[in-house]
Amino acid sequence: xxxxxxxxxxxxxxxxxxxxxxxxxxxxxxxxxxxxxxxxxxxxxxxxxxxxxxxxxxxxxxxxxxxxxxxxxxxxxxxxxxxxxxxxxxxxxxxxxxxxxxxxxxxxxxxxxxxxxxxxxxxxxxxxxxxxxxxxxxxxxxxxxxxxxxxxxxxxxxxxxxxxxxxxxxxxxxxxxxxxxxxxxxxxxxxxxxxxxxxxxxxxxxxxxxxxxxxxxxxxxxxxxxxxxxxxxxxxxxxxxxxxxxxxxxxxxxxxxxxxxxxxxxxxxxxxxxxxxxxxxxxxxxxxxxxxxxxxxxxx
Numbered sequence: 001x002x003x004x005x006x007x008x009x010x011x012x013x014x015x016x017x018x019x020x021x022x023x024x025x026x027x028x029x030x031x032x033x034x035x036x037x038x039x040x041x042x043x044x045x046x047x048x049x050x051x052x053x054x055x056x057x058x059x060x061x062x063x064x065x066x067x068x069x070x071x072x073x074x075x076x077x078x079x080x081x082x083x084x085x086x087x088x089x090x091x092x093x094x095x096x097x098x099x100x101x102x103x104x105x106x107x108x109x110x111x112x113x114x115x116x117x118x119x120x121x122x123x124x125x126x127x128x129x130x131x132x133x134x135x136x137x138x139x140x141x142x143x144x145x146x147x148x149x150x151x152x153x154x155x156x157x158x159x160x161x162x163x164x165x166x167x168x169x170x171x172x173x174x175x176x177x178x179x180x181x182x183x184x185x186x187x188x189x190x191x192x193x194x195x196x197x198x199x200x201x202x203x204x205x206x207x208x209x210x211x212x213x214x215x216x217x218x219x220x221x222x223x224x225x226x227x228x229x230x231x232x233x234x235x236x237x238x239x240x241x242x243x244x245x246x247x248x249x250x251x252x253x254x255x256x257x258x259x260x261x262x263x264x265x266x267x268x269x270x271x272x273x274x275x276x277x278x279x280x281x282x283x284x285x286x287x288x289x290x291x292x293x294x295x296x297x298x299x300x
Contacts, residue, residue, distance in 0.1 A: 148170035
């Protein structure tokens with residue numbers, strides 16, 4: 001069963017964050033529709049907060065059946081007995097009846113319990129041994145003077161300035177294409193909110209390494225396979241939102257994304273029927289709109 005809440009905030013991100021905090025859900029479990037864009041006004045006059053509608057799936061409430069009637073309520077009423085008759089019956093019950101008392105008899109010994117035959121103990125089923133842990137990934141040693149060494153040298157200095165103990169490993173994956181894995185503890189700090197810190201590290205690395213190079217190289221920086229996990233999460237979100245767009249025949253605006261993440265959404269929905277995607281807004285608040293249409297469009 002679909003439910004929704006409407007929240008406001010100074011910015012769209014704050015309005016969405018308020019809804020997620022209230023629902024105790026993550027961003028991929030809900031869809032967001034922008035109802036009103038924020039307005040700053042002039043000198044604070046006429047300012048208007050952002051308003052969003054957050055839709056989510058909720059379990060249907062099952063009505064609790066009424067309690068069954070007790071056995072006392074189903075029993076038949078007892079017949080009326082006069083008070084004098086009830087008192088006479090009580091006196092008869094309290095009167096001693098020596099003749100009816102049974103003669104005392106010797107205390108009987110309790111019967112000896114039968115001894116059960118001993119059963120042979122069956123060995124317990126052996127539990128399977130835990131699966132061995134995968135060995136750590138091995139990286140080739142960067143050759144002196146190579147592009148891999150230049151990349152690793154720059155990143156080591158940058159990470160040291162950030163107070164991180166992570167170690168960069170650069171590997172050539174194609175012609176003028178390199179992938180860098182950051183390995184070490186506390187990598188969440190290097191990833192940041194929605195990968196913003198990781199994107200900044202990658203941007204700086206590409207700028208510094210290619211600044212004096214005659215031929216430009218493309219360097220991708222990753223940590224704990226974050227980029228692959230993010231792509232899978234974006235594809236699931238795209239198909240979930242597309243299903244709602246087709247079902248309700250209304251447009252849905254997603255949260256702000258960078259150019260690469262918007263490209264993942266466009267590519268995931270380019271073959272979905274009756275759905276088109278386009279981008280709106282300006283950086284860094286450019287968003288993808290998933291619309292109901294029979295025509296396709298791609299971001300230029």
